[in-house]
Structures are given as C-alpha cells and as structure tokens.
Amino acid sequence: MSKKILEIRELKREFVMGVETVRALKGISFTVEAGEFVTIMGSSGSGKTTLLNILGCLDKPTIGEYLLDGVDIKKLGRDELAQLRNHKIGFVFQAYNLLPRTTALENVELPLLYNREISSEERHKRAINALEAVKLADRHDHTPSQLSGGQQQRVAIARALVNEPVMILADEATGNLDSRTSYEIMALMQELNRTQGKTIVFVTHEPDIASFSSRTILLRDGKIQKDTQNPNPRSAREVLDNLPVTDDY
Amino acid sequence: MSFYNLIIIAFRALERNKLRAFLTMLGIIMGVGSVIAMVAIGQGSKQSIHDQLSNMGSNMLTVMPASNLNGGVKISGSSFQTLTDKDITALKQQAQYITDISPSVSAKGQAIFGAMNWPTTMQGVAPSYLDIRKLTLKDGITFTDQDVLTSAKVCLIGQTVIDNLFPTENPIGKVIRFGNIPFQIIGILNPKGQNAFGQDQDDILIAPYTTVQKRILATIYYQNIYASAANEQVTDQATAEMTQILRDSHRLRSDEQDDFQVRTQEELINTLSSTSGLLTVLLTVIAGISLVIGGIGIMNIMYVSVTERTREIGLRMSIGARGKDILLQFLAEAVLISITGGVIGVLLGILSCKLVTMILGWPTIISESSVVLSFVVCALTGIFFGYYPAQKASRLDPIEALRYE
Numbered sequence: 001m002s003k004k005i006l007e008i009r010e011l012k013r014e015f016v017m018g019v020e021t022v023r024a025l026k027g028i029s030f031t032v033e034a035g036e037f038v039t040i041m042g043s044s045g046s047g048k049t050t051l052l053n054i055l056g057c058l059d060k061p062t063i064g065e066y067l068l069d070g071v072d073i074k075k076l077g078r079d080e081l082a083q084l085r086n087h088k089i090g091f092v093f094q095a096y097n098l099l100p101r102t103t104a105l106e107n108v109e110l111p112l113l114y115n116r117e118i119s120s121e122e123r124h125k126r127a128i129n130a131l132e133a134v135k136l137a138d139r140h141d142h143t144p145s146q147l148s149g150g151q152q153q154r155v156a157i158a159r160a161l162v163n164e165p166v167m168i169l170a171d172e173a174t175g176n177l178d179s180r181t182s183y184e185i186m187a188l189m190q191e192l193n194r195t196q197g198k199t200i201v202f203v204t205h206e207p208d209i210a211s212f213s214s215r216t217i218l219l220r221d222g223k224i225q226k227d228t229q230n231p232n233p234r235s236a237r238e239v240l241d242n243l244p245v246t247d248d249y
Numbered sequence: 250m251s252f253y254n255l256i257i258i259a260f261r262a263l264e265r266n267k268l269r270a271f272l273t274m275l276g277i278i279m280g281v282g283s284v285i286a287m288v289a290i291g292q293g294s295k296q297s298i299h300d301q302l303s304n305m306g307s308n309m310l311t312v313m314p315a316s317n318l319n320g321g322v323k324i325s326g327s328s329f330q331t332l333t334d335k336d337i338t339a340l341k342q343q344a345q346y347i348t349d350i351s352p353s354v355s356a357k358g359q360a361i362f363g364a365m366n367w368p369t370t371m372q373g374v375a376p377s378y379l380d381i382r383k384l385t386l387k388d389g390i391t392f393t394d395q396d397v398l399t400s401a402k403v404c405l406i407g408q409t410v411i412d413n414l415f416p417t418e419n420p421i422g423k424v425i426r427f428g429n430i431p432f433q434i435i436g437i438l439n440p441k442g443q444n445a446f447g448q449d450q451d452d453i454l455i456a457p458y459t460t461v462q463k464r465i466l467a468t469i470y471y472q473n474i475y476a477s478a479a480n481e482q483v484t485d486q487a488t489a490e491m492t493q494i495l496r497d498s499h500r501l502r503s504d505e506q507d508d509f510q511v512r513t514q515e516e517l518i519n520t521l522s523s524t525s526g527l528l529t530v531l532l533t534v535i536a537g538i539s540l541v542i543g544g545i546g547i548m549n550i551m552y553v554s555v556t557e558r559t560r561e562i563g564l565r566m567s568i569g570a571r572g573k574d575i576l577l578q579f580l581a582e583a584v585l586i587s588i589t590g591g592v593i594g595v596l597l598g599i600l601s602c603k604l605v606t607m608i609l610g611w612p613t614i615i616s617e618s619s620v621v622l623s624f625v626v627c628a629l630t631g632i633f634f635g636y637y638p639a640q641k642a643s644r645l646d647p648i649e650a651l652r653y654e
Binding site: 053056058059078079082083085086087091093095097099100101102106110111113114115116120159163 | 251253254257258261265266560561563564565566567568569570571572573574647648651
C-alpha cells in the first residue's frame with residue numbers, strides 16, 4: 001500500500017451570503033495515493049472550484065478533515081498554509097499566470113525565492129532542470145509574450161515542478177488551449193506521472209481530458225457522484241501521433 | 250524569504266516597468282536634488298555674508314571708557330581718562346583669545362597742503378590696527394613699531410582727504426601739516442565708504458599713536474583700545490577675559506562698577522546671519538515640499554501597481570508567499586525607488602551646485618548634513634508612502650486575487 005497524499009473526510013464548506021447560507025460542498029470523502037493521476041470533473045456549480053481551493057490550501061473547510069501529506073491543515077494559520085503551498089503543492093492555472101516581461105527562467109525560479117533554505121545556485125540549477133523536464137531548455141530567456149500558449153503552460157508546469165511538490169494541482173490547465181496543444185500538455189502530464197511518479201490532481205470539465213487519467217472523481221451538487229478507476233488510461237502521446245497532420249489552409 | 254531574495258523579487262518587479270519606476274523616481278530625484286541645491290545656495294550666501302562681515306572686522310572688540318558716577322553726577326565716558334599703556338601691556342601679556350591689540354587716540358584738526366586745507370581727524374594707532382579693522386593699503390607702505398617708538402611724523406591718508414588736498418597729484422612722499430606738525434604721507438588707504446551710521450570712514454589720517462599722543466594731544470591716556478578676537482566664535486570669551494584683565498589692571502574692587510566697557514560687533518553679525526538663515530529655511534521648506542510631493546507620487550503609483558498586479562499577488566500567494574512577504578516586496582519596491590531616486594537626486598543636487606557656482610558665480614556650500622538628512626528623509630518617505638499600498642496588497646485574499654480581471 002503506497003503513501004496517502006490526500007486524505008479527505010466528510011469535508012463540508014459553507015459560505016454565508018447575507019442571510020443565506022450556501023453549501024458548496026456537502027460532505028466529501030476520498031483519498032489520493034502517491035503516484036495517482038486523478039481528474040476531478042463536474043459541471044459549473046458542482047463545487048469543483050471550492051474543492052480545488054481547499055485542496056490547494058487557499059481555503060479551509062467549514063467542517064471535516066483534510067490531511068495533505070499527513071499534515072492536518074485545519075490547525076495551520078495563514079502563514080503556515082502559505083509555507084505548505086510553497087513546499088507541497090505545485091499549481092497550474094488555466095490562464096498560466098506567468099509574470100509578464102519576465103523570462104521563463106525567472107518565472108520558474110519564483111516559488112524558490114519564497115523558500116529561504118534554497119541558495120541562489122541551487123535555485124538556478126533547479127529552474128534549469130525544471131525547464132528541461134518540460135522540454136523548454138532552449139527558451140530560458142524568452143518572456144511570456146514571446147512564447148505560444150502551449151509553451152507558456154509548459155513554463156507554468158515547470159514552475160509547479162521546481163519546488164518538488166508532493167502534488168501538482170491543475171485547474172483547467174488545458175482550458176485555454178486548442179486540442180492539439182491540450183494533448184501535448186496531457187502527454188507531458190502523463191510522462192511526469194509515469195516516469196517521475198508525480199501525483200497529479202487535475203480539475204477539468206472535459207471528459208476527453210479525463211480519459212487520460214487513472215481515476216476520475218465526478219462531482220455533482222457538492223457531493224461525489226462517481227469515483228471511477230480507469231485501469232487503462234488512453235495515452236496522450238498516441239492520440240497526438242494519430243492526429244491528422246496540421247490543417248494547412 | 251531571505252533579505253537577499255526580497256531584494257531580487259523587488260528589483261525584478263521594478264525591472265518589468267523601468268519607465269514607470271524612473272518616472273516615479275523623478276519626483277524624488279527633483280525633491281532631493283532641490284533640497285541639496287537650495288541648502289547649499291542658502292549656506293553659501295550665508296557664508297559669503299559672513300565673510301564680508303569678517304572683512305569689516307566682525308571679530309573686532311572695542312574698549313572705551315565707561316560713563317560713571319562721580320559724586321552723584323553722571324559723567325560721559327569719553328571725558329574719562331582710564332585707559333593707559335599699562336592696560337595694553339596687561340592685555341598683551343595675559344589675554345589668550347585676542348590676536349591683535351591696538352590703542353587709539355584721535356585728534357581733530359585742519360590738514361594743510363600748499364594752498365589746500367581740509368578739516369579732518371587724525372587717528373593715532375599701532376600698526377596692528379590695520380589688521381583689526383581689515384584696512385588695506387592701495388599704495389605705499391604702513392608705519393612700523395619702530396615708527397611708534399620714535400613717534401615718527403608719518404601718516405596714512407584716506408581717500409576723502411586725498412580728494413580735498415591732492416586733486417591731481419600723487420600724495421605719496423608729500424608732506425602735509427596737521428596741527429602745525431609736518432607729516433610725511435607714506436601710504437594710501439583703500440576706500441571703505443560710509444559705516445553703518447553714515448560716517449565717512451575715508452575722511453581720516455592714520456599715524457603712530459605715540460606721535461598723536463606726544464606731539465599733538467600731549468596726553469598719556471588712550472581714548473579706545475581696539476582688539477581682535479582669535480575668531481568670531483570666541484568673541485564672548487574674549488570679552489569676558491578682557492573685562493577681567495582690565496578690572497585687575499584698574500584695581501577695581503568686586504563691588505565697583507567697570508570704568509570701561511567692551512563692545513563687540515555681535516549684534517551686526519546676528520542680524521545679517523539671521524536674515525540669510527531665514528532665507529535658507531525658506532528655500533529648504535520649499536524644497537522639502539517638493540520631496541513630499543515626490544513621496545505622494547510614489548504612493549500613487551504603488552496603489553495603481555497593487556491594483557494592476559492583483560493577479561500577480563494572487564499567484565505569488567498561491568505559490569507560497571505569505572502576507573508578510575507581499576508587504577515586504579511592495580515596501581522594498583517603494584524604498585528601492587525612493588533610495589535610488591535619492592542617490593540620483595544627491596548627485597544631481599551636487600552637480601547643479603557646481604553649475605550654479607560655475608555659471609552664476611554664486612557661492613555654494615554642500616553640507617554633509619543636508620545630504621545625509623535628505624537621504625534619510627527619502628528612505629523614510631519610501632517606507633511611509635509605500636506602507637499603505639503594500640499593506641493593501643498583503644491583505645488580498647489569494648482566491649479572489651487569482652480570479653481578478
């Protein structure tokens with residue numbers, strides 16, 4: 001039995017909007033083990049975003065337990081949560097969120113600047129390695145405006161990898177990309193998952209994307225509707241190879 | 250987050266918007282530059298007024314016989330005869346704050362040369378009197394201590410006397426008669442113009458005091474003693490010291506009033522210094538206001554920057570920046586702007602001082618204190634005006650900040 005990265009028990013999250021109480025999550029329990037590639041699916045309003053914020057330690061549950069890599073986040077303060085995010089989570093956003101007019105290398109270095117244990121040589125070395133891992137070794141000095149959408153998202157993935165987190169948390173990471181580039185990103189994710197054993201939690205609303213993962217959790221109205229294992233996920237690399245040659249028109 | 254990383258983060262953030270950072274800095278540059286230039290110009294003019302005063306003999310001390318009660322009747326000081334050679338000797342031996350000392354006697358009379366004559370004053374003094382009063386010679390030589398010993402019949406002549414006795418000739422070497430005594434003119438004084446009371450300071454003949462005492466007035470007393478303090482700062486000490494020496498010399502009991510008085514030029518100096526001091530304060534205040542405006546410029550830009558970079562702040566928080574880190578980052582950006590602006594401002598201020606001196610010929614004195622002070626003030630400006638925007642940034646909710654459009 002491998003190590004549990006995420007452990008969620010009876011998680012509830014309620015928001016008070018004026019006099020009304022909105023119950024976004026109505027009691028969710030699941031665990032994610034090291035090396036899993038989980039997609040969380042659901043239509044809008046299903047509580048997907050709320051769950052993601054809690055998983056990312058940006059928000060805390062109203063009731064219920066959340067253990068990230070064995071740490072109970074309920075007991076942590078704002079600053080400790082920030083540190084936890086820095087050490088254990090790598091975020092990938094739909095809109096990339098790269099710093100404009102900043103080179104790819106400096107963007108990737110960013111999380112390490114908030115980790116005082118890492119020297120500047122180490123930081124530089126790790127950033128270069130992370131860029132290599134996403135196959136952008138030759139784009140160190142390019143700023144986001146000089147990169148394509150797919151390349152920008154790969155820089156963002158490198159930024160998520162650089163702190164050697166226990167989990168990569170992707171929020172609609174392919175939402176802004178065309179299907180070919182989406183498959184490229186998924187191929188990269190699969191590779192990171194398989195060869196480096198990275199645990200990935202990928203939030204999406206596209207069933208097509210979910211088919212690349214080893215497990216899919218379907219949310220509906222703040223509850224888990226379905227939690228299915230997918231023993232034989234599609235290979236994004238193969239899908240990519242079978243795509244017709246780029247349309248020329 | 251270490252301090253070094255903080256500087257890297259702040260520096261990279263500023264680097265992304267070089268032009269904006271520079272424009273923000275401009276307010277501080279102008280503020281600091283003008284503070285330094287204004288203070289330097291103010292100080293320079295103060296110093297030059299001071300120097301001019303010193304040329305007039307601002308460290309001069311005058312001893313004159315004091316008015317006194319004599320059997321219940323107040324008698325004017327000038328009719329007293331209390332200052333003698335004994336006092337001069339005592340002062341020369343004991344006084345430490347005094348550099349030059351000269352007795353003075355004067356006689357009014359008619360100066361005659363050939364067919365011309367002119368009513369004037371002959372002042373008998375020691376050679377050091379010229380130094381005390383900052384008198385200089387236009388031509389010729391001055392008399393010496395030897396001339397004092399021999400009561401030589403030589404004199405220096407003022408411009409007004411020359412105008413009336415020698416309208417066309419060079420007076421050097423000529424012999425004039427004053428009180429029926431022939432005097433050879435050995436030097437011409439540079440004109441000094443009127444003094445503060447409208448007296449013509451050039452209507453004068455200057456001779457050795459022994460000559461005036463023995464040959465004209467037949468007296469052993471002095472009317473005044475002139476002395477110069479080592480410098481202006483010690484005039485008070487010099488005054489106290491002279492008073493004590495003269496009291497001892499005059500054998501006054503402790504309950505007796507002084508039978509002389511020592512006067513300084515302090516009042517004159519104070520008036521003029523305070524005028525230029527006021528000027529410095531005024532200029533500094535104006536420059537200080539521009540520094541504050543520069544600070545407000547920083548605050549304005551930092552506020553805009555926080556709003557504009559909301560998503561960036563959200564991202565930084567999501568990858569592990571604490572509220573404190575964000576606060577420090579924005580604060581560091583503000584301080585980097587203000588300090589860099591401060592350094593450039595100091596250089597610009599010094600440069601403009603040099604230009605003012607070179608082109609306009611105004612004296613400027615760049616005081617270290619104004620450089621240090623304006624530098625400290627601009628660092629504080631950065632912290633003060635940068636704090637509120639930074640605090641605003643640090644309090645953002647990462648979830649909302651990430652979704653901010």
